[in-house]
Amino acid sequence: MSSQPSSVLLVLDKAGAGGMQALVGLLASGLSHAGLEVHVASGGNAAMPEAFENALKEEPSITWHHLADPSGLRGRIRWLSGLARIIRNVRPDIIHGHGMRTAWPCVLIGRRSPHRILVTCHGLDPDALKRTSRMVKFSRVRVGAVGPSLVRDLRQHGVAATLLINGVPPAPTPADKRSLMESFGLDPNLALVVSPARLSPQKDPLTLLAAIAEVPMAALLFVGGGPLNDTVAAAITERGLTGRVGLAGWRHDSRQIIGAATVVAMSSRWEGQALAMLEAAMAGVPLVTTKCPGVIDWLEDGVEALMSPVGDAGALASSLRRVLEDPALRKRLIAGAASVASRHSVDAMVTAHLNEYRAMIR
Numbered sequence: 001m002s003s004q005p006s007s008v009l010l011v012l013d014k015a016g017a018g019g020m021q022a023l024v025g026l027l028a029s030g031l032s033h034a035g036l037e038v039h040v041a042s043g044g045n046a047a048m049p050e051a052f053e054n055a056l057k058e059e060p061s062i063t064w065h066h067l068a069d070p071s072g073l074r075g076r077i078r079w080l081s082g083l084a085r086i087i088r089n090v091r092p093d094i095i096h097g098h099g100m101r102t103a104w105p106c107v108l109i110g111r112r113s114p115h116r117i118l119v120t121c122h123g124l125d126p127d128a129l130k131r132t133s134r135m136v137k138f139s140r141v142r143v144g145a146v147g148p149s150l151v152r153d154l155r156q157h158g159v160a161a162t163l164l165i166n167g168v169p170p171a172p173t174p175a176d177k178r179s180l181m182e183s184f185g186l187d188p189n190l191a192l193v194v195s196p197a198r199l200s201p202q203k204d205p206l207t208l209l210a211a212i213a214e215v216p217m218a219a220l221l222f223v224g225g226g227p228l229n230d231t232v233a234a235a236i237t238e239r240g241l242t243g244r245v246g247l248a249g250w251r252h253d254s255r256q257i258i259g260a261a262t263v264v265a266m267s268s269r270w271e272g273q274a275l276a277m278l279e280a281a282m283a284g285v286p287l288v289t290t291k292c293p294g295v296i297d298w299l300e301d302g303v304e305a306l307m308s309p310v311g312d313a314g315a316l317a318s319s320l321r322r323v324l325e326d327p328a329l330r331k332r333l334i335a336g337a338a339s340v341a342s343r344h345s346v347d348a349m350v351t352a353h354l355n356e357y358r359a360m361i362r
Contacts, residue, residue: 174259
């Protein structure tokens with residue numbers, strides 16, 4: 001018969017302001033509420049999301065351990081050494097890595113059965129799926145994945161993954177739309193499209209930028225940073241969109257900004273289970289998105305979101321115009337997405353994880 005674990009170590013390769021780090025903060029808080037002693041280990045000194053910072057402030061049973069930046073051979077060795085030291089000192093019942101690259105480090109230095117180690121796949125580049133699956137398969141750790149497509153694809157490559165849903169808390173009070181737009185030099189009389197996403201090839205911000213150029217009744221605010229930040233900034237200037245497209249960078253108030261949006265837009269090429277999708281649903285803001293893995297698992301086109309083919313700027317622009325011009329459509333999409341939000345609370349996410357942890361205790 002399974003029993004409740006008393007402690008868990010959540011492992012992140014790197015600290016950062018991304019969705020995975022935010023989810024670890026929400027999960028840590030929920031596990032602490034459930035009575036577990038929670039430890040979080042992460043590499044580097046990057047700032048963490050507000051959800052993580054709030055968890056540390058509100059839950060005294062959460063301890064954050066800083067590891068070395070794992071960049072380069074020397075950094076990786078120091079990261080491994082630090083994680084080994086934490087595991088020796090803490091002796092957690094469960095080690096839970098976030099991101100597939102944590103699988104082998106947790107096995108090699110965890111000094112315990114791989115059945116006490118869980119690794120969650122939060123999303124995986126389809127081009128790397130086969131190679132990564134092979135490596136994780138031989139580690140023999142338990143694997144969770146945040147979307148049915150990920151579960152299916154991992155199983156096709158011999159990894160017996162379990163579905164572990166993401167969750168988000170209720171939406172905060174929205175920001176004031178006029179003040180927000182004016183602060184970024186955007187015309188407050190336009191509709192506001194918000195894209196809360198890392199500026200990376202996976203999220204394909206350039207396709208969204210090309211789409212918004214065809215939607216003159218709207219302004220676009222990118223909320224997030226990443227490797228394509230300078231590329232997107234240059235493209236804004238080249239397309240003559242200065243004053244209609246803004247770059248907010250990483251923001252602690254991203255959910256308040258989402259709440260102020262007329263539409264949330266996603267142009268991703270692939271996802272695990274996008275937080276932006278859940279946050280838009282929770283905030284009651286209609287979503288326009290691409291038909292990518294990690295979205296089509298959860299949403300039906302025309303019912304909970306309006307979708308277009310990946311990489312098709314013209315189709316994405318058409319979806320944006322339809323939603324902006326049709327109040328009845330916006331209302332239907334918001335109502336449809338509300339059921340998605342209700343199934344993805346933080347409590348639901350924590351319960352799913354606790355059930356998985358209990359199954360690991362033998």
